[in-house]
Amino acid sequence: MITLNLNMFPLDLKVHNFYYLYINIDDSKMMQVFNSTINQSNDLWKRERYFRLSASAKAHKIKTYRNWSDKGLLILCSTLLKENKLGKQGKINVTYGQQNEPIALEVFKQMYNKDVLNCGLIVDVKRPWLCASPDGLILNESGTIEKVLEIKCPISCKKKPIVDSNKNINVKYLEWDN
Template sequence: MQNTSPGKFGKKYLKNIERIRANCLKRRQLFSNNASSKFKSRSQCTAADQNYGLAEPLIDTMTKEDYDKKKLLFLQKLNEADRTEIEICTRDQSNNSLWYKERRLRITASNFGTICKMRPYTSCKKKIHSLLYAPNPKTKQLTYGNVMESKGRKKFEEMYNVNVQTCGLIIDSDLPYLAASPDGLVGENAIIEIKCPYNARNSESLIEAFNNKLVSDR
């Protein structure tokens, strides 16, 4: 689309991208200066062995104009996505392949904090790679938490005499690249986050687990 305004969300995104680019440039310059002074006295590295393997080169094959067009096209697709349908179809959350696919297209509540807390020397490349290509974790702690989540939801309903509605991936209505997957919706303005710590699996209550220092008050 040419000679058209990117719209409200597009303008916000582009403004944020310019800020992020400037910060990334500062990080690279800072890292470059620190690295050169730190390793100045080290001997020069030899070339890699021919059988060592290929490293993916970072080749700039796209102009800024083409890059911006692809960004806007990507944002347009996100904005055109049926948010209601995605939420309904992903209510199984971690047991649903669509849930993984759609959340990889967005910044979610699970990784929003780590992105905001990135240090000046944190590698943007590694962070993006971990968000897009890291395998889905399978640990006994996560498995236990998933199994016990429905019991925790039912217990919450009994304790507070409320109805908790399960939900899928909820996409922000204004910023389609932001999303979250609450453990439940309570009424129109409340959500719950259910925690079932594996360390406290044999405790009779949260108080007992806390007294035995199996869980913290954080």
């Protein structure tokens, strides 16, 4: 009979098992997830993002959250774990972005003369509770990844530029950095 020394586990056994079953990831699995999720929003992409903090909505909610009391943190956690439905306007916004991102990507590649690698879900192997789905990886002349590309096509700027000729910004989440 094998006896477990529970003092060896920094987490309770259920949490430990959950972590190793759903969160922990090695380099090989990370690459398999990356390559299998290049067409974002497939079932694997959704499943792998479900228990992780993504660099999109969840990270933004954490960054902008103001109530850091114990009760406030419980509310934040329950909000992050709920499956959010977009609603009619949300679906319209997402559809607009999906229709315009390929156009924006082509304009970017031509404007900056850069090659961009299509990107699947990236899970941080050292901190596997974190993930991101960038719109692309920008390659330098030697084919090495130079930067991460995230494209935003806000429907609020459908009829006006995101940044106008006077450098006025028409979206509240963008900052001008000279």
